[in-house]
Amino acid sequence: MSNPLRPGDPSRLGGYQIVGRLGEGGMGSVFLARSAQGRWVAIKVVRPELSHDREFRARFRSEVNRARQVPPFCTAEVLDADPDHEPSYLVVEYVEGPSLAQVIRERGPLGAGGLHSIAVGVATALTAIHGAGVIHRDLKPANVLVAPGGVKVIDFGIARAFEATSEHTRTNQMVGTVAYMAPERLDAVSGQPVGPAVDIFAWGAVVAHAATGRNPFGGDSATATAMRILTQPPDLSGLTGPLRELVARALEKDPAARPNARELLDGLLTAANAGALTATPTPSAATPGPSSGVTPAAGVPDDQGGRSTTSGLVSTRRRWLAGLGATAAVIAVLVPGFVFGPKLLGGTAGPDPTGSTAAGTSTGQPATDGSAPATGPASSSPSAGVDPTRAMLAGQRKILLHLVEIDRDLSLPFDGEVHVGDGTGPDALFVLEPVGVDYMIKSLNPDVAHQPCLGVKLDSEGYAFLVGAECYPTGATMFGLARQGKDDKGRTSYSIHNEKYGVVEWSPSRKKIYVEHLGDAPVGTTFSMVDRGAV
Template sequence: MATPLRPGDGTRIGRYDLVGRLGEGGMGTVYLGRSPQGRPVAIKTVRIDFTGDAEFRARFRGEVNRARQVPPFSTAEVLDADPDHQPPYLVVEYVDGPSLATKVREDGPLTGSGLHGLAIGIATALTAIHGAGVIHRDLKPGNVLLAPGGTKVIDFGIARAFEATSRHTRTDQMVGTVAYMAPERFDPAPGGRPTTAAADIFAWGAVVAYAATGRTPFDADSATATAVRILTQPPDLTGLPPALHDAVEWALAKEPQDRPTARQLLDLLVAAPTSASPASPSAAPPVPSAAGVAPSGPVPPDTLPPGRRGRRLRTAAIVGLALAALAGAGLVAAHELSAADKPEPPAAAPSGGPASRPTPSPVDTHAAILRGKHRTLIHLAEADRDLALDLHDNQVVAGDGTGAKSLFVLVPYGVDYLIRTLRDTASAAETCLGVKIVPDGPASLAPADCEPTAATVFSLSAANGTDDKGRPTYWMTNEAYGFVQYSPTRRAVFVQEVGDARPLSTFSLVDRGPD
């Protein structure tokens, strides 16, 4: 859904009229526009700080030219681009439909033919993308749109222009979302392993598992823990329909050479039934391993062939390096997993009569906060203070954590959050935190309408540490305006433009009970 243009956006870029905003991220802004023929289009503009880099413009031009060769079935067609414009922009087909992330968040996991059709649609898109010599690099639920005519994959190929430009992406940074990144993408060794089409296949497996179960197959409480599971653990495919289980398991192989191609996936999916009885898990065809034998469970390391043993030893060796890279690249690599990735777990089915019902497990309060089910204090770890709304000045300050002014609820929005305040429970309209531009000074936080805009959507990225109570800490970022920071000298909360700055303030979430 488009939101109104903001002051300073302008009303035209190139040959296109700008009608509204579709989104904003770390790379730039996406507008809803109209072509000279009146056709609705999506226009992605690049952030101004990228545009002075000749290397970036050259890579952007090359990636756009390749992306334009991708056949438009199951993808948003690339219609136009101008790498030399200020700012550079890319025009693609406008797809009027929700993302997979929104669909699962609002309606729950997909089932039956809808799920199988989604798996086929994404595999079809990857077949076209890879056939044109393009690698997506950031396949995730937010980049899969459910259009009336079928599944559409967007944002393919262009990530390489950002990822490979040294001025903006250091060697310890990655473009992508951790929960959908293949193991080889965490290898920070000099010269590391190149990203290949097999990384998109791994992401396909993670996306399909998420669509079917409402969680990612390596789900964990932080980006770092998720990366460790991707590197060292088998995927959790509990709840995945038998007809898709083998294909997804094959796609999630640790080594890129052990994964199928997009075409092999497509052939397997078209041949597989759309449903199978739980009593007949063998209904789906067996998936061959690299040696042509169906996998039959984990193999002890000392019984693996020397080559496979070496892979495991190498994986163990790079885990520590990968974690160090994540610590340095958290704000580029991924947002913290949100409720879109971690819904309420379904109740276990009883195995017998009423007497055999499972005992409910204790509530994971931290996960409940991230799902928007519990109220929270937003604790400034370094200052031992809590964010609070100053009702007199209508701004966010560092307080003592008492009263409704310090209580918030995280409202999941894709992989990001709206932050709803409980300062005035009698008001009919909900109030959230937003970024307020202050003349001749840094931006601040202030109350705003609870509508997802560039000013009100925040991400939580794992800071890979804990506060004095052992709670995980996060950096809080608004992608349009910058890091949420606290100045001990000024005793003020402010928003610092990203630029070359690094986040200095970390935040933890303190449970204050169900909302």
């Protein structure tokens, strides 16, 4: 849950209603808010003294415009901003999930599956960020969120606006955490330009930290750490095989010797295909104590006690990175544990922006009170401490897709076109198959030899409908889920959207499910998930 607003905090910013505080950092405060359309967002409000700096405003506007061109491949999407508002603010999608820093602090170094999910997810994010001409400049474990659908990198690009203000220039300050800074950022005398290679160095340090629980250049102070970065090789004990080689290349002193983000992805793909991704975690300097659940992280520095940013509709800008999407989809299949779900988190529940569920807790029971009876005896419930919604989003539970507005359930019968029904037949059972931040929706109909996934098909008149399609991640079979509210049973409801064809809607007049771009029109059809037992 967000913290209460303080006296003097805004109640509205632009078209957003502020409902609580998420955290506070050196750049300003972060608030939980709702858009006019009901979407949860995180708003970062810049410190007043910076908002009054004309130079800062200009740079802030420029960097926000760049950041908005970054497609949401493992990144938190930048949605809106107003540099001229008093104070300036930035709106980003709201994501539930702890930061990598919290996960490691509370649970220790990651296992092989979680580690390579981090390596792949962050490399994917950097490929998208650098492809839009943006440099993160402050990549660190606190800026990597572990969301139900996969990794999300936050706070990219904006650091440059703060670092280049007259205040920081006069005091020779840099925005960032020393332990993840490349040598060229620390050695001003060298005159080396700051380019995308600084983020590659940070990627290496983040992955090494995730594998071992310690920084590869860790010293007793920031100064000692900086000196080690400049003069000493990294300590990569605990990393083995191709991943160690990739991390070592990323941590080269010479930026020209480091791979770029796409080369990191290619290296991870090659290693995964060969089955050679291994790691041996070593004890952290600080042994983590018993965990009572991971507290959600904020899109602000981790030590500020905030919560996470993000979750919602995927931007259409993803299209121009179709090649990256194909690579990410292949890696999702080949790299163990590419999608986290509750596997890395141990099943802890994430925050509920409505405040209906406390952070780090779980209802402990699957949502079996659906609109229709189960097709048979339900399988065992998720174990205590495992959030059923996360289990369903992670593809671990059979589900009914309940159409909230008409109290019916989707089914995919033998003829291959999606219908609505009472949810009693085997053709009504589905499972989500996460791919990056999106999902394929697979039918579990035992009467069909090759169980299909939902896909979009155009008829002769150009209308788009849902049909059974081969379960392969394409533009027609990948869907995003955007939280909308609650159904009459208290279950979370979602809109389902396809990047290429639009939002899944119900036509009362035609009595059919169709897919259409809505433009500025509100979503009219929502779905909740009814748990029908373990897959």
